[in-house]
Each structure stands twice: as structure tokens, then as C-alpha cells.
Amino acid sequence: MSTSETEYLEGKASEEYEHGWSTDIESETTPKGLSEDIVRYISDRKNEPEWLLDWRLKAYEYFTDLLESGHYPDWAHLDYERPDFQDMHYFSAPKDKANYESLDEVPQEILDTFERLGIPLEEQKALTGVAVDAVMDSVSVATTFKEKLKEKGVIFKSFGEAARDHPVIVRQHLGSVVPYTDNLYAALNSAVFSDGSFVYVPEGVECPMELSTYFRMNEKGTGQFERTLIVAEPGAYVSYLEGCTAPMRKETQLHAAVVELIAHEDSEIKYSTIQNWYPGDEEGNGGIYNLVTKRGICKGDNSKISWTQLETGSAVTQKYPSVILAGDDTVGEFYSVAFTKGHQQADTGTKMQHIGKDTKSTIISKGISADVADNSYRGLVKVGKNADDARNFSQCDSMLLGPDCGAHTYPYIESANPSAQIEHEATTSKVGEDQMFYCHQRGLGEEEALKLIVNGFCKEILQELPMEFAVEAKELLAIELEGSVG
Amino acid sequence: MALLEIENLHAGVEDEDIKILNGVDLTLDTGQLHAIMGPNGSGKSTLAAVLAGREEYEVLEGEILFQGEDLLELEPEERAEEGIFLAFQYPVELPGVSMTNFLKEAVNSVREARGQDELSSADFLKYMREKASLVDIDADLTKRSVNEGFSGGEKKRNEIFQLAMLQPKLAILDETDSGLDIDALQNVSNGVNKLWNEERGFLVITHYERILQYITPDRVHVMLDGEIVHSGDQELAHKLEEKGYDWIREEAAAAAA
């Protein structure tokens, strides 16, 4: 524990939404609106193989069908205007679109931006064990640690590169967990995804470092559609962290990502997210719509997928990182903290689908709301008829920081196998006056007390995050708590 | 100048129109230890809470001077910083908040207010170990979450440990002795005796005379229906133990008539 923690947090306290700026790199942007031409343009710009263009076009067609027949996924406990899909841009790239061989070639402005985001690539290269595939808008601008990963045979690239360099693996897995027919936003993403990350860990390899990607939306009105695909071959292990910030914007921005994880026999994928996008202003204007489809499949026996998320940003969040437990003895985990304040709304949770025998899932969800925010947990535990001795434990705790915010829990259980053991616990607590007074009596002010109590509430989740991000996570919570007090 | 002067203190719960304290007078000098005894519901905890600044209670009349200054002006955390410590009758659990982290924040916040430097991590840990051994508590306690899953005795002993850590000028113990077995009672009493010095005053609220066999108070006060109706020396405590509170009640009634 560092002495300066409190001081540091207090420094943070005085900051407005920290990453509210935009760089003035000139960018190249397609006109507003979505059409087959736009889809072709994106694919062309990225020098994509024919099969990928075909796939995009099918997805586009499917998307248009859904849209025309009014198939919006708006069943969640969320209240927001449907995005106008013809009123946004679908592609933008920094003008200098070369793929850089080294950091020296990256324009200084971009490097400065990352610096402010707290991702000093130079330093990271030298100091940490974290490889950063930094994505700015749609084109990868820098990738580090490639050499070290190459030694182990780990592939960690931008999606676009991977599609060109490893067409067989990418083609085999793309859409295999989240098909474009999954939902409206998955279809949209499949049609227009601009970039994202691809990770492949070969058989028996333990990825030697945390892999992390920072996404950043930098173009006015630009929708952002990342595509992430992670494949762990038998016996492989990989831990991946996605952390996000976005500049302050007046108009609403749509973020519809798709993440697919594939775990083969005896492998493990740990996927962590810190999401800190612009939540809109105090009146509830603007902010990011974060409508994401994340799903993993434990394909081989004994494999494991673990989702950990800290969601503090966005105006609207709708996401259910899920696990299909197909193999026998597979394990699925979901650890989540969702913090909503102001006018933020979150409807998040998970789906654990038990198919194999002796499969096990754990769900721990912590929802915190302040002001007039609304926070829902929605989780489905589904046990198939052949999933003998499946086990699930779910725990959903909500904490309310004021009288006007909301917390809701929607647990669904569908079991077709009588041997299943499913346990669900849910609690809702208000930060007690007793707890606050106890802290005050020991000399702690309102904010310090609340930080301690909230961090304590989230401890189980924060400790699931990779070490170096746990601190960042605490900071984020601290920033979130500013102005939620009193 | 007295450490604490309570004059004609009336307090209650505003919303519910309940009056609990009906004119408490009490003066405590630095270096002294006073016991406050009284039957259940007589207002002892309310007095402690009002001293610590709990918002639930409203002061209707009277004043409290702490080191000559108006205490009622201050927020609860400011009172803590000024040197008021309350050992809670029912210590509160803070799930997931480690004792170490909690105490570090508390100690540094109080130190800062008193014009002392923050302790470095290393110094803090050393200081914490020292105090743990002074009041004889298991250092493992400091690795756990604040009061979470602590036994009744552990919670009470933990309050004394926090007292040792925060070095207050005035320590108020609200029935810290209640529900303790003899070993824990001795442990708590030893802690108090070690921490009691010329620079510090104690208000020990208790229900039983038992603890006063280990701690010798300068004064014993009896509280009844929100008033201090009788004060005396340790003899008074013995008498209460033997005869109960009825005679005090009668005496008070007679005086009022």
C-alpha cells in the first residue's frame, strides 16, 4: 500500500472527466450513413480478402433486414433513443495511414495522446510486461512486444493484419461464437467493424505477458466497431485486458463491439475490461452508448473462461459477457462491478450456458448507483439436459448511494437437468449511516469514507483484475465517487 | 481549564419529537477518568453519540466545551481530529475494508489535522505493530476487514486497539466491558490503564461495576432519565452493584418533589 494513495486520489478528485479532449490529427472519414458501398469501402481500405468482404456483405444484408423489420434489442431496463444509423460515420483513419515499423515513425501528436491517456508506450516497452496494441480510431498505430510474443508463437495483432496474415485461423473462428445473426448490433459490427485485436496462443503456450488494448474514439460522431477474437489452443493460457477512455463529446456516440473467445481443451482465457467512456453531461446529454456482444466458448474439456469487468463510463451500457460451457469439466466465471451515477444507465450481466458434464460457473456482480442512475443485473443460467452435475453460484449485490437511484436484479434460471445445483444470492444495501458515522468518528471525511466503503464492497472483483490494473481500477472508482457524495 | 465541560445539555431526536437528555452537567479534567453508570435506556449512549457528533441527535439546549472551545460547531470527523474518540457499544462492520487500510487513513487524517507528518508505509506498519502489542491483540486482526466476522470480544478489543492508534485527548468508552468474558475484560482494562495518562481524559460508560475493579475512576456518575442525578467516588459503584438503581430513583424523585 502506498502512502500517497489518498493524496493521489484527492488529486484525481478535482479533475473533471479526465480524458475529455480530442487531438487535432487530420483524419479521413467516410460520409455519414451506411450502405453497401460503405461496407465495400471499409473492406477495400483494409485490403481485405474476398471472403471477408462477402461475410461483411451478408452481415450488412442481415442488419438491414433486422432494421426494416424493427428487431431492436430494446428489452433491457434502459431508456434511450435508438441510434440513427444513417446519421453517423462508419470509418475514419488517421491521415497518415502507414503501418509503422517502430514508434519513431508514429506522429508525435498520437504519441502525446497516448501519453495523456496514461499509456506511455516508450516506457511500457522498457518497463512493464504489458504488450499494448494501441488502436486509435480505426487503424492500428503501434504494436509493441511483437518480438517477445513471436518467440513463443503467440500472435497478437490488429484484426485487419491478422485477416491478411492468418486467413485460415481467422476465417475458421470469426463469427463462430457470435454469428452476425446474433443480434442487431452484432450484425452491424460484422458489417462495418473497423479494427480490433486478434490473439492466438498456440498449443501448450502460456502467454508470457498480459495483453492489453486501449481503444479510443477520437472522431466526432464516429461509431466505433471493434472486433476482438481470441483463440487459445489446447493447454494455452492468456490474460487480456481491454481498457477504454473517450473524449468528451456533445453528440451521442455508438459503440458496438463484438468479442469472441475460443478456449480449447485445458486452456484458459482471462478477459478483463475497464470501461471509462464519456457518460454524458450532468443533464444527461451526450455520452457513449455501449452496446456490446461478448461471448466465449469453452470448447474443449477442462477449459476455463473468466470475464472480469469494471464498468464506470458510458451513458448507456448493455452487455452480457457470456460463456458457453460446451466441454466437460469446463469453468465459466463472471466478475463485474458496474458503477452508474448522474443519468447513467446500465443493464449488464452474463449468460452461463451449461452443456457439458460437471461444468461449473460463478457469477459475482456488484452494482453501485448514485444520483438518478439506474443499474440492472440480468443473468441467465441455462443447464442443458446432458449437463449432468452442473453447478452455478451467483451473487448479486447492489449498493445505493442515494434515495433517487435504482438497482434491479433479473436472474433467470432454465434447467433441463435435475442434477444441476444452482445457487443465487442477492443483496441490496444502502451505504449505512452507521458505517459512515463510524468512519467519521475515526477522522475520515465524507469522500474518504465513501471511497473506503465502496472499494471494500468491490474488493472481490477488483482482486480479479491483473495487478497493475487494480490500482487503476480503484482510481476510477474514486473519480466516479466525486460528486456522488452528500 | 477543564478538558470537557457539559452544561445543561438537552438533546433528542428531532423528527420524532423524542427528548432523551434532560439537562446533563458534567466536567472532566485532563488526566481524569470518570465512570458513567445507569440503567438501560437512561441515555448513556445518546450522550456519547452527541459528544461524537452523530447527526441523528439534535441538541436542544445547553453547551459542550472541549478544551474551552464550542464542540457543537464541529463535524464528527473534526471532533475526531481534535482528539475525541468513541469506542462504540456496537462496533460497525465495513466489509472488504482492511483494518490496515482503514487505520492508515484514519491515523494519517488525524495526524494531518494535528500538524504532524503522514506516516510512511513502513513507519505506519511499525507503529501499528507497537500498538497491537501494547493492547495485546493478535496482529492477524489487522489483516482482516474492519469488524467483519469478529467475535463480540474481538470487536470490543478492536475498539481499544483503535484508541491506542489514534491517541485521542478524550476517550469515551460506551459499554466496552459489556458481554466480555473475564479474560477479555482484563485485556480491555489493562489496555485502558496503559493508555490512561496525564494528557488524556476518559469517560467510561458501563452497566456493571465489574470493570471498575480493574480501573479506578476519579468520579462515578449515575445517569437516570437523561440526567446525572448522583455523583460520587468508587464507593458509589459498589453501592449500585449491591443495591441496584431503585434507591437512586427514589432519591431523585424525592429531590424533584
Ligand SMILES: Nc1ncnc2c1ncn2[C@@H]1O[C@H](COP(=O)(O)OP(=O)(O)O)[C@@H](O)[C@H]1O
Ligand atoms: N435514534 C433514536 N430514536 C428514537 N429513540 C431513541 C433513539 N436513540 C435512543 N433512543 C431512546 O432514548 C433512550 C436512551 O437510549 P440510550 O442512550 O441508548 O440509553 P443507554 O445507552 O443508557 O441504554 C432509550 O429509550 C432509547 O430507546
Ligand SMILES: [Mg+2]
Ligand atoms: Mg447504551
